[in-house]
Amino acid sequence: MKQIAKTELDTLFAAITAEQKLYIPADDSAGQAQFTLWRPGLALSGRLNTARSAKDLFFPQVENLVGFRMHAGAIERVETREEPEDFVIFGVRACDCRSFSILDRVFLSEPVDTFYQMRRAHATVVTLACTRPEETCFCAAMGVDAADPAGDVTCWLEDGTLLWRANTEKGEALTEKLPMLRPCPADAADAQQARTRALMQKLPLAKLDLSAFGAGKTRALFDRPEWASLSEACLGCGTCTFVCPTCQCYDVEEFRDGSSVRRFRCWDSCMYSDFTKMSAGQPRPTQRERFRQRFLHKLVYFPENNDGVFGCVGCGRCLAKCPIHMNIVKVIKTLGVTHA
Amino acid sequence: MQGVKEKAIELLRSKSVDRVVGWKAGEFFYDLTPAVFTSVPEVEQSFVWSVFCAANLSKYLIAESRRGGKVAAFLKPCDTYSFVQLVKEHRILRENVHVVGVQCAGMCDMETIRSHGLSAVTSVAEQDGALRVETLYGARTLDRKDALGEKCRTCKSKKLAVYDELLGEQGCDEDNGRFLEVARIEAMTPEERFAFWRGELSRCIRCNACRNVCPACSCETCVFDNPDSGLRNKAAADAFEENLFHIIRAFHVASRCTDCGECTRVCPQHIPLHLLNRKFIKDINGLYGPYQAGADFDTKPPLMDFTLHDPEPSQAAVRGGGV
Ligand code: SF4
Ligand code: SF4
Ligand code: SF4
Ligand code: SF4
Ligand code: SF4
Numbered sequence: 001m002k003q004i005a006k007t008e009l010d011t012l013f014a015a016i017t018a019e020q021k022l023y024i025p026a027d028d029s030a031g032q033a034q035f036t037l038w039r040p041g042l043a044l045s046g047r048l049n050t051a052r053s054a055k056d057l058f059f060p061q062v063e064n065l066v067g068f069r070m071h072a073g074a075i076e077r078v079e080t081r082e083e084p085e086d087f088v089i090f091g092v093r094a095c096d097c098r099s100f101s102i103l104d105r106v107f108l109s110e111p112v113d114t115f116y117q118m119r120r121a122h123a124t125v126v127t128l129a130c131t132r133p134e135e136t137c138f139c140a141a142m143g144v145d146a147a148d149p150a151g152d153v154t155c156w157l158e159d160g161t162l163l164w165r166a167n168t169e170k171g172e173a174l175t176e177k178l179p180m181l182r183p184c185p186a187d188a189a190d191a192q193q194a195r196t197r198a199l200m201q202k203l204p205l206a207k208l209d210l211s212a213f214g215a216g217k218t219r220a221l222f223d224r225p226e227w228a229s230l231s232e233a234c235l236g237c238g239t240c241t242f243v244c245p246t247c248q249c250y251d252v253e254e255f256r257d258g259s260s261v262r263r264f265r266c267w268d269s270c271m272y273s274d275f276t277k278m279s280a281g282q283p284r285p286t287q288r289e290r291f292r293q294r295f296l297h298k299l300v301y302f303p304e305n306n307d308g309v310f311g312c313v314g315c316g317r318c319l320a321k322c323p324i325h326m327n328i329v330k331v332i333k334t335l336g337v338t339h340a
Numbered sequence: 341m342q343g344v345k346e347k348a349i350e351l352l353r354s355k356s357v358d359r360v361v362g363w364k365a366g367e368f369f370y371d372l373t374p375a376v377f378t379s380v381p382e383v384e385q386s387f388v389w390s391v392f393c394a395a396n397l398s399k400y401l402i403a404e405s406r407r408g409g410k411v412a413a414f415l416k417p418c419d420t421y422s423f424v425q426l427v428k429e430h431r432i433l434r435e436n437v438h439v440v441g442v443q444c445a446g447m448c449d450m451e452t453i454r455s456h457g458l459s460a461v462t463s464v465a466e467q468d469g470a471l472r473v474e475t476l477y478g479a480r481t482l483d484r485k486d487a488l489g490e491k492c493r494t495c496k497s498k499k500l501a502v503y504d505e506l507l508g509e510q511g512c513d514e515d516n517g518r519f520l521e522v523a524r525i526e527a528m529t530p531e532e533r534f535a536f537w538r539g540e541l542s543r544c545i546r547c548n549a550c551r552n553v554c555p556a557c558s559c560e561t562c563v564f565d566n567p568d569s570g571l572r573n574k575a576a577a578d579a580f581e582e583n584l585f586h587i588i589r590a591f592h593v594a595s596r597c598t599d600c601g602e603c604t605r606v607c608p609q610h611i612p613l614h615l616l617n618r619k620f621i622k623d624i625n626g627l628y629g630p631y632q633a634g635a636d637f638d639t640k641p642p643l644m645d646f647t648l649h650d651p652e653p654s655q656a657a658v659r660g661g662g663v
Contacts, residue, residue, distance in 0.1 A: 029539060030610035031455055048459060051608060052545065061545065132477060135368060135460045202476065204368065204462070233374040233400070237549040239608050251574055266574055269547075274565060320450075323549050323606035324395060325371035333367070 002181035021087035053245035054096040094149030095315040099245035127151035136316030138205035147196035213299040231291035240318040241269035344389035358409035394447035398422035420501040421598035421634030422555035441500040443508025449489030491601020494518035550603035556593035595641035
């Protein structure tokens with residue numbers, strides 16, 4: 001375990017930046033935290049979590065895949081892929097860090113998504129333990145320990161000191177280049193961890209019961225009448241999808257200018273009316289089916305295909321951001337009550 | 341407060357209506373969801389009227405008024421303008437809706453409360469005009485006005501544009517300086533203004549919440565969703581397209597936008613969309629004479645009408661500092 005005074009964070013960030021790009025949570029002009037490229041003077045946000053999730057660094061909203069160009073009467077393929085530089089993402093919370101392992105299951109299984117893989121390979125993830133969870137946080141119910149996040153390095157901010165623990169080879173390699181980090185006792189974070197874990201138990205959603213969900217529950221849940229009332233006010237917007245650290249769907253589109261084509265992918269939402277629309281029509285004709293897809297994917301289909309792991313990390317973003325305050329917790333509580 | 345819930349029960353019990361549109365209790369005290377209630381027990385169990393009823397119910401009446409039978413809706417002053425505008429556009433079937441107008445003292449907004457640095461809020465209670473906010477990390481008292489959402493901080497009017505029955509008193513137009521911020525942006529140089537909007541709109545994640553919540557955006561298929569329009573853009577092909585989406589949307593709703601404030605309320609990225617709409621409203625007031633969309637059932641929105649006194653289009657260029 002290492003440490004550095006909070007007042008010296010700028011020195012630490014500058015040293016990391018000297019080697020590679022660094023992203024930290026900083027307040028935007030509207031006062032919300034967002035992962036931002038560090039530059040001298042950029043202050044670490046005091047907010048619990050970023051408005052947009054950390055997935056953006058690995059799975060950006062829009063990404064060029066390939067280009068084509070007409071040249072001398074033939075179609076020429078244009079490489080648009082750029083090998084990313086190494087980067088460090090600092091201040092990732094435990095929930096978002098867990099989301100990477102969920103996205104890995106999707107993008108790193110065959111056929112491997114090489115765009116995502118490239119970014120993952122170039123990134124060093126430095127997590128930051130939580131001390132002041134929000135009422136909307138339910139990471140504990142999803143098996144995430146907010147007091148001991150994973151990542152290449154784990155940090156704790158405690159009494160004006162940043163504690164630093166390297167967990168992986170990548171983390172060790174980064175640590176070696178940062179001489180301003182001084183050794184400290186291995187148990188330096190223990191007291192804080194105990195306090196945070198006690199706090200987590202007090203959160204209103206700490207004991208969320210997930211026993212009605214998971215692999216094999218499709219039949220029991222698919223035709224439940226409650227889907228109608230749960231989805232009746234849903235606007236079919238993309239807010240819950242786009243702020244969610246585990247939502248992973250994208251569409252492939254093209255930008256054409258007459259002589260060339262740029263093919264890109266962009267986030268898509270199963271809440272949108274044209275999602276997976278085919279020539280035969282729309283397989284999910286109303287918001288009820290689209291809404292059901294989003295939540296059953298996270299709570300049943302994903303665990304079914306991924307060793308029982310839920311496709312939600314309990315970050316609470318969809319609770320805080322949905323315009324009509326409908327969310328995964330309401331779905332869990334509504335469908336969870338009367339299960340057989 | 342004002343017997344709103346009691347009224348919902350009375351309307352259903354007396355069978356004067358078949359359904360009631362209102363707000364349903366959530367997990368916490370603030371996360372109410374718009375909902376349709378069909379029975380008295382349902383209302384008793386989960387209908388809520390509180391300082392967190394900011395959601396505008398009018399747009400839901402497009403579908404609800406076409407479902408057969410009679411539906412009652414509780415509308416705040418701002419919601420009634422959206423309602424009237426939608427009736428004028430033949431979207432809501434007026435005869436199927438029983439409008440219960442509800443007077444309103446301004447709605448609180450959790451995002452605003454959180455912006456004061458309060459986190460893990462467990463309850464908010466009104467106490468002599470102030471708000472007692474309890475959190476896991478201690479309590480604090482907020483001035484009520486500091487907890488209001490943007491649309492309520494700058495409420496244009498407490499006068500209900502329509503109602504079949506009224507809970508509370510009819511109110512008056514308000515002067516809460518809703519154009520002050522617009523004037524501040526008008527005073528910028530074109531370069532500063534461009535930079536301001538580029539900055540604000542660069543945060544957009546194109547979730548479409550602003551459009552989908554907007555009562556003036558009630559097209560069956562939005563031009564931006566229609567593959568045959570040539571304009572469909574689920575994601576922007578370049579950084580300016582995002583800006584274009586907002587500019588075009590502002591034009592599409594101009595003179596029909598009632599300034600209900602929903603777009604700004606729902607934006608997860610806290611983009612001040614109301615400033616765009618209010619700029620249009622301010623200009624329309626100046627160019628065509630004061631006009632409030634949704635204030636009455638008869639007048640035509642100025643941009644959907646033609647009179648001989650209409651300003652010449654060249655005025656736009658003059659005012660914009662062009663030729
Ligand atoms: S659940 Fe909420 S955020 Fe998600 S699509 Fe529906 S209205 Fe939008
Ligand atoms: S579903 Fe909601 S709580 Fe779960 S990971 Fe996504 S945004 Fe977070
Ligand atoms: S959900 Fe858990 S890990 Fe995520 S911010 Fe909240 S307390 Fe931290
Ligand atoms: S609600 Fe906000 S983020 Fe979403 S599309 Fe509208 S402006 Fe963009
Ligand atoms: S543009 Fe915004 S303020 Fe105007 S009607 Fe639509 S949601 Fe309301």
